[in-house]
Amino acid sequence: MPVITEIEDLRRIYKRRVPKMFYDYAESGSWSEQTFRENTSDFDKIYFRQRVAVDMDNRSTRTTMLGQDVSMPVALAPVGLTGMQCADGEIKAAKAAEDFGVPFTLSTMSICSIEDVAENTNAPFWFQVYTLKDDDFMRRLFDRARAANCPGHRGDGRSAGTGTAPQGSEERAVRPAQADGEIGG
Ligand SMILES: Cc1cc2nc3c(=O)[nH]c(=O)nc-3n(C[C@H](O)[C@H](O)[C@H](O)COP(=O)(O)O)c2cc1C
Numbered sequence: 060m061p062v063i064t065e066i067e068d069l070r071r072i073y074k075r076r077v078p079k080m081f082y083d084y085a086e087s088g089s090w091s092e093q094t095f096r097e098n099t100s101d102f103d104k105i106y107f108r109q110r111v112a113v114d115m116d117n118r119s120t121r122t123t124m125l126g127q128d129v130s131m132p133v134a135l136a137p138v139g140l141t142g143m144q145c146a147d148g149e150i151k152a153a154k155a156a157e158d159f160g161v162p163f164t165l166s167t168m169s170i171c172s173i174e175d176v177a178e179n180t181n182a183p184f185w186f187q188v189y190t191l192k193d194d195d196f197m198r199r200l201f202d203r204a205r206a207a208n209c210p211g212h213r214g215d216g217r218s219a220g221t222g223t224a225p226q227g228s229e230e231r232a233v234r235p236a237q238a239d240g241e242i243g244g
Contacts, residue, residue: 073144081144125210127183130160137187142170150179157182165209167200177207185210 063069074082088095120131135156141148149171156163157180165176167189176184186209191197 077144084140085138085144124162125185127162127210128160129162134162134185135164137164137166137185139166139168140170141166147171147175149176153180153182153184156184173203173207173209183208183210 061068061072063072070086073085088098122129122132124132124134135152138152141152145151149165149169153163153165153176162182162185163176163180164185164187165171165173166187169176173186184207186204186207188197188200188204
């Protein structure tokens with residue numbers, strides 16, 4: 060097992076391990092990918108303020124989120140098709156989140172079911188909902204989330220996402236072909 064020192068190490072290993080289309084799915088943003096780039100570059104502008112000779116006892120990142128005790132105020136955001144990247148990916152991510160003491164969010168677009176994740180974890184996990192026009196299906200989905208004790212069923216823990224699929228990875232595939240004059244004008 061290689062030693063992981065930072066997120067960039069994980070990204071490099073991930074790139075070697077998965078087919079290119081899976082990598083591109085996770086490592087691209089919408090259209091010009093401006094937000095995707097700025098998600099990193101904006102954080103690069105933030106520095107920690109160095110403080111010396113201060114009392115470091117009793118420091119803690121512990122808090123609560125949606126009434127749940129967490130080791131730090133961070134949750135795993137919903138990532139569709141995680142199980143495509145790695146077998147049982149959603150279960151593995153949920154277990155890792157549980158071990159670390161932070162919430163895991165299961166995407167509507169997951170490979171592992173709500174029940175699969177619930178069976179393999181003890182901590183409550185959040186369920187992200189994409190609303191579809193099929194009321195029956197939505198009702199059953201909420202019932203299943205409620206049965207699995209997902210906090211989202213009370214109306215919190217839900218995220219509002221885009222109504223259309225982002226095009227980033229398709230654009231990445233198209234751009235080199237355009238540059239080579241294979242398509243477009
Ligand atoms: C590959 C990928 C898949 C995602 N799938 C979903 C999804 O299924 N549902 C959802 O609500 N958000 C989805 N998101 C959005 C993330 O949950 C998150 O809100 C977004 O990436 C912003 O957080 P970040 O700045 O930490 O990346 C996805 C993001 C990525 C990169």
